[in-house]
Amino acid sequence: MSTLEKVTETLPPAGRGPGARDFAGRIARQAGLLGVIVVLGIGFGIARPFFLDGGNMINVLLQAAVVGILALGQTFVLLTGGIDLSIGSVVAVAAVCSGLLSHSLPAVVAVLGGIAIGALCGLVNGLLITITKITPFIITLGTMGIFAGLALIIAGGQAVYGIPVPFSDVLAGGVAGIPIPVLLFILLTVVAALVLKFTTFGEYLTAIGGNSEVARLAGIAVGRNTALAYVVAGGTAGLAGAILTARLGAADPTLGGDLLLTAIAATVMGGTKLAGGEASMVGAAFGAVLIATLTAGLTTLNVQAFYQQVAVGAAIILALVVDQLTKRRA
Amino acid sequence: MSDRSPVLELNAITKTFPGVNALQDVAMTVFPGEVHTLLGENGAGKSTLLKIMFGVQPADSGEIRIDGEPARFAQPADAMRAGIAMVHQELNLVPQMTAVQNVVLGRERTTAGVIDWAEARRRARESLARLGFDARADVPVRQLSVAHQQMVELARALSVDARIIIMDEPTASLTTQESERLFRIIEGLRTAGKAIIYVSHRLKEVLELSDRITVLRDGRLVASRTRAEVTGEPDLIRLMVGRDLAAIGVPPSAKPAGEEILRVANICRPGVLHDVSLTLRRGEIVGMAGMVGAGRTELARVIFGADRASSGTIHVAGKPAAIRTPGDAIAAGIALLTEDRKHQSLVLGMTTASNATLLKPPTRFGFLDRRRQNTMTEDVLRPLNTKMRAEMVVGKLSGGTQQKVVLGRWLLSDSEIFIFDEPTRGIDVGAKGEIHTLMRDLADQGKAILMISSDLPEVLGMSDRVLVMRRGRIVAELPREDATEEAVVHHAAAE
Structure with a gap:
């Protein structure tokens, strides 16, 4: 059948994903981000040679890990066309809870407890959004305040101290010199990218964000999948909270505010669209590393913190401008 | 069975x-x-x-x-x-x-x-x-x-x-x-x-x-x-x-076309349009046939300033017109009724009145004059036999009524050149006939109409002249008497 041959020609020969060409385009963008990270690293390295020491580079990755893990979760939500403003507060709730749990329970249980509490917060967001049909921005703006308050209430208004050593070891320790949070960050990036590309969950979130009416007419359980995206975002925020508690040796109920916006910044730098329907997990991870590199590098150059903020803000805008320009040319 | x-x-x-x-x-x-x-x-x-x-x-x-x-x-x-x-x-x-x-x-x-x-x-x-x-x-x-x-x-x-x-x-x-x-x-x-x-x-x-x-x-x-x-x-x-209707289309009246009002010359847009030229005269309806993807919509968008041409000129009423944006085109008296009403012509969540008066909303002391907006809308739409209320949200109207709202918008803007892209796509027989009559009325009032349509009986029934596009070029210009179904299909599909 000649028409079949014709179609075969136009289909990608051996790509594994749904669209090899599309995939190549995204690889190019991610390679670009990676290139910027490398150039920045070399630049800072020339100015301050110790910047490129193994120990320092691992430290930069450790800085990136928390934001990066948050960004991965947020990417699932942005993919649906929603947003989760509460993840910073969820980090605080989970940090406090896992800190308190660690006093009486084995370290692994305390970590899993933090993740479970984060996922529970996400479930609250997801159910409120899908049942009330109120926009995610408003719902999570509300829960952002609620969760932040809960963290303070649970902690009794002050930081939780006396985090036992085994707990810190579980998350702040390392394997072959690489800290566990960094390993988790890399592992989760790979898992999230695979989920996005090769599972119905990733596919359905893409469809929902692209055109939710189409998704509904295709028989997709829009509400359940959307809610699940918030559960994933909450769970990653829970893990981030546990990591912070382990690293700091104390659980601070007031942390989280900056983390939210940095995570969103990392996500959009990586090519995820706020309007939904398009997302990149590897891009979000690179975005987090880029921001961490920039911040750490400017610190080594003794640039004051407020100038750093200006630089990071400019970098976000620049990344998206470059993205626009290359797309227009293509 | x-x-x-x-x-x-x-x-x-x-x-x-x-x-x-x-x-x-x-x-x-x-x-x-x-x-x-x-x-x-x-x-x-x-x-x-x-x-x-x-x-x-x-x-x-x-x-x-x-x-x-x-x-x-x-x-x-x-x-x-x-x-x-x-x-x-x-x-x-x-x-x-x-x-x-x-x-x-x-x-x-x-x-x-x-x-x-x-x-x-x-x-x-x-x-x-x-x-x-x-x-x-x-x-x-x-x-x-x-x-x-x-x-x-x-x-x-x-x-x-x-x-x-x-x-x-x-x-x-x-x-x-x-x-x-x-x-x-x-x-x-x-x-x-x-x-x-x-x-x-x-x-x-x-x-x-x-x-x-x-x-x-x-x-x-x-x-x-x-x-x-x-x-x-x-x-x-x-x-x-529940009643009888005449054949498709409203044939031209006997009176000859008037002076030239639009001249498009040597328009190119890489990969899409190749050296396209055409003219429109007052009082005529020019049909534009061709296969989907032949470049008809793309040409309309260039004339309307929605897309840029890499070369070519546009003259309106004998004077060169620099059309870089839809705003320029509207100022020059050009109207485009797009193929995709829901995404390109109407703001579905706004009312009929807001949509109809979108180009120039009436104001009073700098404030929107809602009452006048409603009366303007009703005045322009009532003659079109439109079942609607001015305050109704446009997304709730039927396809035929929506097309009339778009038409009403351009009628309110004093346009002289109307480009209709698939004007009756998805519209029922009754409303289709009304839109055809309306297009002929516009032509008789001295407006010029370019009608892009994939509905061949519509092209043949309405047009004074038929242009056929294929692969980004105008490959044929047929006067009404030579425009048969066979001739148009032949030119549109020939390799």
Whole structure:
């Protein structure tokens, strides 16, 4: 059948994903981000040679890990066309809870407890959004305040101290010199990218964000999948909270505010669209590393913190401008 | 046919929307191996009935039976499980996803949640190939033409192996050749024992395709007849509108065309338009035929300043016009009625009045004058025989009424040159005739009209001159007397 041959020609020969060409385009963008990270690293390295020491580079990755893990979760939500403003507060709730749990329970249980509490917060967001049909921005703006308050209430208004050593070891320790949070960050990036590309969950979130009416007419359980995206975002925020508690040796109920916006910044730098329907997990991870590199590098150059903020803000805008320009040319 | 038992029965279906009886006591019986056409003007209740069949919205009362067993469709997934697939009138694709992804969406084969893409691609390729799909299947569908997107939509329905396939105006954006290909596919499906529920406003194809025709008017069942019981188009039109209608199109009056008002010369847009030139005179309607993808819409967008040409000039009323933005074009008196009303012409969430007066909203002391906005809207739309209230949200109006609202907007803006892109696509016979009359009235008032249409009878019935485009060039200019169906198709399709 000649028409079949014709179609075969136009289909990608051996790509594994749904669209090899599309995939190549995204690889190019991610390679670009990676290139910027490398150039920045070399630049800072020339100015301050110790910047490129193994120990320092691992430290930069450790800085990136928390934001990066948050960004991965947020990417699932942005993919649906929603947003989760509460993840910073969820980090605080989970940090406090896992800190308190660690006093009486084995370290692994305390970590899993933090993740479970984060996922529970996400479930609250997801159910409120899908049942009330109120926009995610408003719902999570509300829960952002609620969760932040809960963290303070649970902690009794002050930081939780006396985090036992085994707990810190579980998350702040390392394997072959690489800290566990960094390993988790890399592992989760790979898992999230695979989920996005090769599972119905990733596919359905893409469809929902692209055109939710189409998704509904295709028989997709829009509400359940959307809610699940918030559960994933909450769970990653829970893990981030546990990591912070382990690293700091104390659980601070007031942390989280900056983390939210940095995570969103990392996500959009990586090519995820706020309007939904398009997302990149590897891009979000690179975005987090880029921001961490920039911040750490400017610190080594003794640039004051407020100038750093200006630089990071400019970098976000620049990344998206470059993205626009290359797309227009293509 | 009567010895077989029906695959789908609808009994006493009633649906009421606030203030409107959308459907009242409607019944329909569909047998396997037949093409059953649902006919009716816009607003007759066809779309509502289809939505009920597909579980998009529930009926207030009445029953649905599948193979004689009562069925309840609370959501599309229920209807799909019962073996029903639907090709929607408005394109229902996820724009960011590829053809392959869209075809298998919601029905991916998985192992532990992991999609088998090799299988998905094979399945999608198979159903795309049956349609003769010849575009890339691995780029986001938003990069494809409307016709190709429609094929993807159709391939979705074919890939599920449904027993009942609902097609809501599948040929609305297809060219003659593409439609022919679709009809062959429908024949194949019928032979394979599928039941096809078909909706179209093109009576010729309805008569060619259908085994049975059910007609709705104002939410009520008017008639359900076998093809043999129908004598011809006039018969169907009488059933639909309850009165007789003249042939398609309004032929030109005897008076000759006036002075030249638009001259487009040597327009190029790389890969899309190659050295295109044309002129329009006051008082004439110039039809623009060609296959989907020939560059007709693209040319309209360049003339209207929505896209840039790489070279070429545009003169309006003898003076060079520098048109870089739609704003420039509007100032020069050019109007564009786009093909895709819902996305490019109307803000669906705004009222009829806001949409109609969007170009120049009336103000008083710097504030929007809502009352005048309403009266202006009603004054311009009432002569068009429009059923609407100025405060109604435009998204709730029927396709024909929406097109009239767009028309009203340009009438309020003193445009001299009207470019209609598929002016009656998806519009019922009654409203179509009104829009044709209106276009002829505009021409008689000295306006110039360029009408892009894939509906050949419309092009032949309306035009003073016919231009044919193929692959980004104007390949023929036919005066009315030479413009026959054969001649136009020959030029549009020749290699």
